[in-house]
Amino acid sequence: MIPLLALTVFVTVTAGVYLALSRDLFRCVVGLAMLGAGANLALYAAGAKGSARPAVIQKGAEVLADAANPLPQALVLTAIVIGFALVCFALVLLLRVMQYAGSDDADRLRLAEPRPDDPLKPPSHSADCLPVYPREDRS
């Protein structure tokens, strides 16, 4: 069971990283979702050692004996819910960003950055977007 899970986690995480590193924004979000699935599987694997029997106290018994650990499954469930909400939010955000940017290329996503023609230095006389004031006034 564990080697199979490990292999699945490996493949999922690899695919997730590959997609998340893509310049295509949509692929990036899908990659994050896959990474989330990989993380959930890894978390699940944390409790998948030992018995696989359901965590139910047998009839007549007083304590739980020889059962799977249910805690990681509860943790995974929490993580799935949170991850699902975030992916939904990410997709909506992505749509809006793509509408504004007019592109799905991460390299062209520079709406929050300084304008490319902004010199980012003290303005020269010709900087069109900035107020013009003589440098010598300030010395």
Add this chain to the structure above:
Amino acid sequence: MSALVATPVLVPLATVALTALAAGRPRLQQVLSGLGSLALLLCALLLLGQVEGGEGARLAFGNWPAPFGIEFHVDRLSAALVLVTALMGSASLLFLASDADPGRRHPLLLPLLHGLLVGVGGAFVTADLFNLYVWFEVMLICALGLLALGARPDQLDGAFKYMVLNLLGTLLLLISVGAVYAATGHLNFTALSQAAPSLPPALAAVLLTALLLSLLLKSGAFPLYAWLPASYHTLPGPVLALCAGLLTKVGVYAVLRLTGDVFAPVPALLPEALGWIACATMLFGVLGAAYHWDMRRILAFHIVSQIGYILLAIALDSAAGNRAALFYTVHHIVVKATLFLLAAMIWRYTGSYDLRRIGGLFRARPRLALLFMVPALSLVGIPPLSGFWAKLVVLQEALARGHYAWTAVALLVSVLTLYSMMKIWMEAFWKDHPQKGWSLPRNTRLAPAWCATLSLAAVTLWISFAPQALLAYAEAAALSLGGGR
């Protein structure tokens, strides 16, 4: 009264619910939000009073015995940070009543702000590793909501970048939490600290490295800080001050809690690596700031740089280092938030955040210029302001431990910080306004803004002139951590 331990979560959570219900009635919503933040402040003070005397307060939910249930645990470290959180929440909400860059008035603004406080408060008081992850997610979704709320293109752009990197961080955190659970069978901090010494050293090092990597991403440390300066400057002023003051510091707190308390003593390689990361964080943050002209971007890069100092203190891996880290964190949260709030006031007076387009404020508003000097010089570390004491305790311990290279970097970064702060001061206050005939805008509503920034500056001055109180408190907090054992 152990129910008090849950108040850093419960009070803002109740405020979230109430303000969301009152979304249709702005005035009522504001009153509820103000009451909520005052209640949080009161609870934080009570909590501080409770843990000051003794061992700290615990609360196990559902009365489940120690390693099984989810526990909240407030010791001196947590209590101090919860109090600062409450203080920042109140100051930002007060500031929001002014017209200094308040952003778009969205009915969800106040619920999301309090939601942020829920996440921050929860992360500070929890004593459960998986619970810590959940609080990080709460903070993430609230911060994303606040970023996307204005719906301007640049805000959505910033929100997307923020989301991608932070989501990566939380996923890494989730995987490492799973790995820690698989290795130890525990999530509770106390149980983990008892189980950690029996782990094979190599495995412990790998687990801690994975945990720290995700937390360092959250705290904006080199090299994974790109999300911070790419998104913060799109937030409206008061929200920005709250996020800038608190969010990254939660990551730093978690690093301190895990290396200094839960997994202490950590393998020797980790503090060494953390120290160099801290140096790189300081240096790259301050260099990024030197490049920019937008006040918010300059200050955002300075968050990164200052995070480096706190990480440096943690990397010293001693009780004195942890003391310095707590002192520095408290000082830094207050000063940083004040600077962002003052930047928003400068925006209101001059109409821009871009230093090239503004000026002349010293003549028009000399008191604002003086007020700006307090947090600015404190951030640099000019005596006798709070930053001086904070840097002094960090560097004293660094020298005592023989880390001369780290000390040298820290001192160099201080000089560069001075350059940035003077740049803002010279450009915004000292030089004339680039437009001839510029005058102050009429009808500003800045009384709440003055009130908020003056109170925060008063806190800074209190730390500056009576540092013994906070130092003694931080010392007691550090000694009660695992590092003092």
